[in-house]
Amino acid sequence: MSQYRAVFDAEITFSNEGGLQAQGFRVDVPDAVVSADEIGRLFVTSLDLLMTESVTVRNVRIIEEAHKGTRGGPSDPRVTPE
Numbered sequence: 001m002s003q004y005r006a007v008f009d010a011e012i013t014f015s016n017e018g019g020l021q022a023q024g025f026r027v028d029v030p031d032a033v034v035s036a037d038e039i040g041r042l043f044v045t046s047l048d049l050l051m052t053e054s055v056t057v058r059n060v061r062i063i064e065e066a067h068k069g070t071r072g073g074p075s076d077p078r079v080t081p082e
Contacts, residue, residue, distance in 0.1 A: 036057045
């Protein structure tokens with residue numbers, strides 16, 4: 001069974017001011033078709049970020065690659081399948 005990862009650039013703003021930018025970040029995704037909102041959620045969850053106000057993802061590419069264990073992602077053993 002194929003596994004997929006999203007490669008993307010992201011920008012986060014925090015509700016207590018400040019922000020974070022990432023370029024070429026990768027997260028495990030459940031399928032080859034995934035929304036930008038889901039990628040953003042996985043990004044925030046994987047880094048355990050608190051007080052996130054907004055997340056913008058750009059330049060998304062989905063690649064076929066083995067999962068690496070993204071927190072909150074499809075291979076995270078703490079997540080129960082729906």
